[in-house]
Amino acid sequence: MTASITEDKIDRIIGKVCEILLNVTPEDVTILSHPDHDGLTATVLFNTYFIKHYGTECKKVLRPTKEMPYYVIFHKLLREKPKILLILDALVGKHKDSIRKLVEEGTVVINMDHHDIVNIEHSNYINVNPHVWGIEYLNTSSLAWQVLRKIDEDYFDERSWLAGIGSVQDYCYRDNTSLFKTMYELGLSNISSYEDIFDSELMKCAKMINAACRDVGYEYVYSKTLNASISDSFKTLLKDDKMLNSYSRYMKELTTIYDRFRKTSHEYSEMNLIAYRHNERARTSLIAEICEMDRRPLIYFGYYEGMLGFSSLFLDYDVRKLARLFNGGGPHPKIAGGKTKKSFNEIIDSISEYLHPKQRLLRDFY
Numbered sequence: 001m002t003a004s005i006t007e008d009k010i011d012r013i014i015g016k017v018c019e020i021l022l023n024v025t026p027e028d029v030t031i032l033s034h035p036d037h038d039g040l041t042a043t044v045l046f047n048t049y050f051i052k053h054y055g056t057e058c059k060k061v062l063r064p065t066k067e068m069p070y071y072v073i074f075h076k077l078l079r080e081k082p083k084i085l086l087i088l089d090a091l092v093g094k095h096k097d098s099i100r101k102l103v104e105e106g107t108v109v110i111n112m113d114h115h116d117i118v119n120i121e122h123s124n125y126i127n128v129n130p131h132v133w134g135i136e137y138l139n140t141s142s143l144a145w146q147v148l149r150k151i152d153e154d155y156f157d158e159r160s161w162l163a164g165i166g167s168v169q170d171y172c173y174r175d176n177t178s179l180f181k182t183m184y185e186l187g188l189s190n191i192s193s194y195e196d197i198f199d200s201e202l203m204k205c206a207k208m209i210n211a212a213c214r215d216v217g218y219e220y221v222y223s224k225t226l227n228a229s230i231s232d233s234f235k236t237l238l239k240d241d242k243m244l245n246s247y248s249r250y251m252k253e254l255t256t257i258y259d260r261f262r263k264t265s266h267e268y269s270e271m272n273l274i275a276y277r278h279n280e281r282a283r284t285s286l287i288a289e290i291c292e293m294d295r296r297p298l299i300y301f302g303y304y305e306g307m308l309g310f311s312s313l314f315l316d317y318d319v320r321k322l323a324r325l326f327n328g329g330g331p332h333p334k335i336a337g338g339k340t341k342k343s344f345n346e347i348i349d350s351i352s353e354y355l356h357p358k359q360r361l362l363r364d365f366y
Helices: 003-021 037-054 070-080 093-104 140-149 153-158 158-167 177-185 193-199 203-215 218-232 232-236 242-263 284-294 320-326 344-355
Strands: 030-032 061-063 083-089 109-111 125-126 266-268 273-277 299-304 307-311 331-332 333-340
Touching: 003 109, 003 125, 030 037, 037 140, 037 158, 037 203, 037 218, 037 242, 061 070, 061 125, 061 273, 061 284, 070 093, 070 273, 093 109, 093 125, 109 140, 140 153, 140 158, 140 177, 153 158, 153 333, 153 344, 158 177, 193 203, 203 218, 203 232, 203 242, 218 232, 218 242, 232 284, 242 284, 266 331, 273 284, 284 307, 299 344, 307 320, 320 331, 320 344
Parallel strands: 030 061, 030 083, 083 109, 109 125, 273 299
Antiparallel strands: 266 273, 299 307, 307 333, 331 333
């Protein structure tokens, strides 16, 4: 597939989403969003649009919580039958049947995501997923920004930092040329290479958002981010005391985890692999933050009671290959996760067998 054909496909699908947005009111729209740096910023971008052009946010924003997981949300949506359902950065593959019922009953579903492709053949379903076009390093907030700048380019170029926050924490730089060029030219960031993202203000802000969502709550962070977007004041987020305190606490915890990683991880040089057993429950993506701090050209593997995380931020290797050994996957080659009943040592053996078929046992590396 040539670049021009890919760009034509992207333009067509983005144009279709724009056409829908231009023919609805906020009252017609329900958003289902993942409550993190990417889903939250994408939600803020769309509600910024609605507020600017209609004076109000969309009808409802739903997000998964312990009290209201995805299956409860979809039961609710099937009862309410919204006119437009905008799904942002949400892992909804397991709920494909519910989405199909919604579109068959008249809801227009726009699924904007960069994880698993959820294909549904129906005129009311629009799948906005860069993997459909063979593009790896685009994420949801960047896609949202591309849609909205097509409607109001100058206004959303000024707010490109929102998509930048989502993109840097997802390590989505390489296929995001227009976004990062826009931010650079407007003086909103000094990122001009992949390596620049790790120490940027945008990355700090993304970590602040994630830490504060867990610490002080999603509603607080969402409100502050939306206010910053409306006033176009990125710096106000970096000065918010509650978010800064959450960030400081998280970075202190992360430093403690990293210190333990340095003392207890084991490197398997023959596999370019460094492996670490988390001593308490951990997100699969935590290994990527350890990798980000350690910065060696290795495959990083984290394990906690069958939960697996892989990262290769500084090595040209697609860690999804390893995640797939354990029925896992990831949004792009640099980060992946999985879940298994195998022990830590059994996983190392499985990786060894995959990478070096003639060396099948853990003891072969000692």
